[in-house]
Amino acid sequence: GQQVMQIPQYQHVQEGEDFTTYCNSSTTLSNIQWYKQRPGGHPVFLIQLVKSGEVKKQKRLTFQFGEAKKNSSLHITATQTTDVGTYFCAGSSNTGKLIFGQGTTLQVKP
């Protein structure tokens, strides 16, 4: 069945350093969504990417969707302690089901 792999599983960075998490799907996706979950909280929708090669920015966050629509990345520039949490990608195929990656947990040392 469809699988979405996400790496790395954990990342510890010093405040001010950059951070990137990568997502790869075993099949071509219709779209990909990104979520953030703070410790003890619930996932919060960040963005959706639909078009091949799409790049979207939200302040210090940059989201990319691969040309083949099978991979995606989230890059955070100059991390802050407020960026701490687990970042999930979720891919949707033409069936409409959302398949989540395992998430990348980000720790930021002040």
Added chain:
Amino acid sequence: KAGVTQTPRYLIKTRGQQVTLSCSPISGHRSVSWYQQTPGQGLQFLFEYFSETQRNKGNFPGRFSGRQFSNSRSEMNVSTLELGDSALYLCASRTSGGEVEQFFGPGTRLTVL
């Protein structure tokens, strides 16, 4: 606008019992999805309901079922509980099938002893 609410927030059951979890979506939202979150398996899609009809289903056994009422509130039921069913059960709502952004509730933490 009130957010997605889930009841109960915490639940302890024993193996073999059954459980019903409730989700009230944001007012005006007609789509409700359910997810199971565990440390080992991550976030897994259970099912989605839209206008009282199940529109999508994940790969879970038949012990997991759900339904949606005319006011869009949804319930999920797990029968014959197993230890592995211990998880955080999250529900998420969105306005319609075309709307992307879904809003998650705080979840119900189910512990099966």
